[in-house]
Amino acid sequence: MRRLGLPYLGIMLGALLATSLSYATLSGSLNEKQIILRLKPEGEVRIDATGSAPIAKQTVTLEVGQQHYEEVCHVCHGTGIGGAPKFGDKADWAPRIAEGMDVLLKHAIEGYKAMPARGTCMNCTDDEIKKAIEYIVSQSK
Template identity: 50%
Template sequence: MKKALILAAAAALMLPAAANAERTGEEVYKTKCFVCHASGIANAPKLGDAAAWAPRAAKGADALLATAKSGIGAMPPKGTCMDCTDVELTATIDHMLNNSK
């Protein structure tokens, strides 16, 4: 048992730093969020649609993060990124807002 734990700990330490790095907002958007936010499925605000994003941006970062975490309308909690951290979700929201002005 001890040997297995030691091997598991050693393997974890050998992981490249990138394996533990947080994803950028653009990475999360391109791998998780684009499915709905590129086409507007289920009334998702489209990336680049300033009119759709303006009232959301006015609510502030904390409110947008809370909505992303809890879900809204047809969007489930965390959208399709169940393993996203708050930092990753915030970066993704910032990415969508910055590209929708």
């Protein structure tokens, strides 16, 4: 009995250890939080890959300018409110275009007479304002 006792205890301990280890692994893999945490980066990468990246590429064109023009500038420049040079009107824009892009951009960003700073779009970046002017100019000369 005594001779069998120790190895038997060892086997029992071993079995117990194995069981608790596999239980730990099992409960670990079933832990909801861990699953979410493990999946999270993959989900984020996927959103980036299918969402932002291709859209960001398209934005480097006149389309951005057009979008900002329509959303912000058209209100006044579409009809010439307050003496705003009208979109597409060559006579209105010729003397302005002659001032050069730097001056037009400065006036559009800082404001000029009845032209409000950034055409009221405080969220617009300098680059977006520039693209809007480039779009207006491209359609008005």
